Amino acid sequence: MVAKFLKKYPEVQGWRKMRDWYRQLKNSMRAVGKAFSSGGKGKEQRVKQAVRYYLSKARALQNKLERSEEDLPTGDIMDVLIHLEMDRYMELLDKHIDLLERRVLKGEVIPHDEKVFSIFEGYTEWIKKGKLHPNVELGKKLSITTDQYNLIVDYRIMENQSDVEMVKPIAEELISRYNIRSWSFDKGFWNKENKALLEGHVEKVVMPKKGKCNKLEQAEEDHRNFKLLRNKHSAVESNINELECRGMDRCPDRGYMHFKRYIGLSVAAYNLRRIGQELIEIRRKQDLAEREFRVAA
Numbered sequence: 055m056v057a058k059f060l061k062k063y064p065e066v067q068g069w070r071k072m073r074d075w076y077r078q079l080k081n082s083m084r085a086v087g088k089a090f091s092s093g094g095k096g097k098e099q100r101v102k103q104a105v106r107y108y109l110s111k112a113r114a115l116q117n118k119l120e121r122s123e124e125d126l127p128t129g130d131i132m133d134v135l136i137h138l139e140m141d142r143y144m145e146l147l148d149k150h151i152d153l154l155e156r157r158v159l160k161g162e163v164i165p166h167d168e169k170v171f172s173i174f175e176g177y178t179e180w181i182k183k184g185k186l187h188p189n190v191e192l193g194k195k196l197s198i199t200t201d202q203y204n205l206i207v208d209y210r211i212m213e214n215q216s217d218v219e220m221v222k223p224i225a226e227e228l229i230s231r232y233n234i235r236s237w238s239f240d241k242g243f244w245n246k247e248n249k250a251l252l253e254g255h256v257e258k259v260v261m262p263k264k265g266k267c268n269k270l271e272q273a274e275e276d277h278r279n280f281k282l283l284r285n286k287h288s289a290v291e292s293n294i295n296e297l298e299c300r301g302m303d304r305c306p307d308r309g310y311m312h313f314k315r316y317i318g319l320s321v322a323a324y325n326l327r328r329i330g331q332e333l334i335e336i337r338r339k340q341d342l343a344e345r346e347f348r349v350a351a
Contacts, residue, residue: 055140056119059126059133068122075115082108105158112151119144146173177310179214196302196317199224200293205328206321207232211314217242222251229255236260238287260284297324 060066082104089097089104119140128134149170156162171192172178182191195212197220208228210220221243228234237252238260252259260283263271274280302320305313 055136055143056126058136062133063127063129066126068118068125075118079108079111079115082111102159105154109151109155112147116144116147116151119147143173146170175308175310175313177313194313197224198290198294198297198321199228200290201232203328203332204289204293205325206293209317209321211317218245218248221248225252225255236283238283240287258283260287293324297321300324300327 056069056072060069060072086101086104086108089101092100123137123140123144126133126137126140128137153164153168157164166180169180170176171180177194178192179194181193181195183189195215197210197212197217198206199208201207208224210224212220217240221239234256236258237256239262241262241264244261244264249259249261252261258279260280262275262284267275297320300320300323302317305316307313307316
């Protein structure tokens with residue numbers, strides 16, 4: 055933000071060493087990362103020393119920004135917008151200084167809702183952290199429901215929600231619109247209340263239980279009809295993969311409203327392509343039948 059002011063107003067004083075500020079902070083950040091990733095004796099002490107130095111540089115930058123902010127010009131509306139963005143980044147700087155000090159130097163466990171996973175797209179959630187590929191996954195979860203023709207009939211962006219919490223709102227919406235004979239889910243959607251709700255409206259509910267089944271539940275899941283319907287559920291995985299391959303794995307638009315619009319357009323494009331494929335197949339069969347009729351005639 056300061057660089058934008060300097061580009062527009064070269065006469066602004068006090069930021070002659072801006073590149074040096076950037077270099078020192080970047081080197082300090084890398085030193086902290088190296089201290090965390092390395093092992094050996096005295097690792098904890100080395101980490102804390104690196105973090106203290108990093109925080110001292112960050113606080114020095116914070117103080118300089120607070121002192122010089124009033125001297126930065128406000129000649130037009132663009133300058134005002136840059137000031138507002140600068141204030142937002144300064145708040146984030148203060149927040150992360152506090153988080154790093156509490157987490158490393160004071161040994162606190164930071165509550166999940168205090169963590170920020172993207173300073174550019176604040177709605178980003180931490181989806182996955184583990185040892186399997188991908189070991190870290192950030193973004194937003196999306197729940198989709200497809201029909202027997204592999205068309206997406208419902209999609210929902212999950213707002214810090216688990217799979218279990220999505221069953222009731224989806225069921226209330228779709229049961230009122232469709233006559234559903236069978237409905238299959240992943241294991242993550244299972245609980246007693248969800249299954250009981252669906253069984254009151256759907257003839258066959260395929261919802262594998264999480265954990266160990268009792269004899270009655272095991273008999274239900276071993277039934278041939280249950281297995282056949284559950285095997286059909288694998289088509290959803292290919293639908294999800296198709297969405298990802300056609301650009302839905304990464305959103306190029308900025309802002310949450312644009313993100314939601316991008317998701318909606320992606321789903322619409324997916325359905326249009328599926329319908330188009332079916333129309334092409336119908337036309338191909340018609341042309342083939344006409345050719346065979348002419349040959350026979």
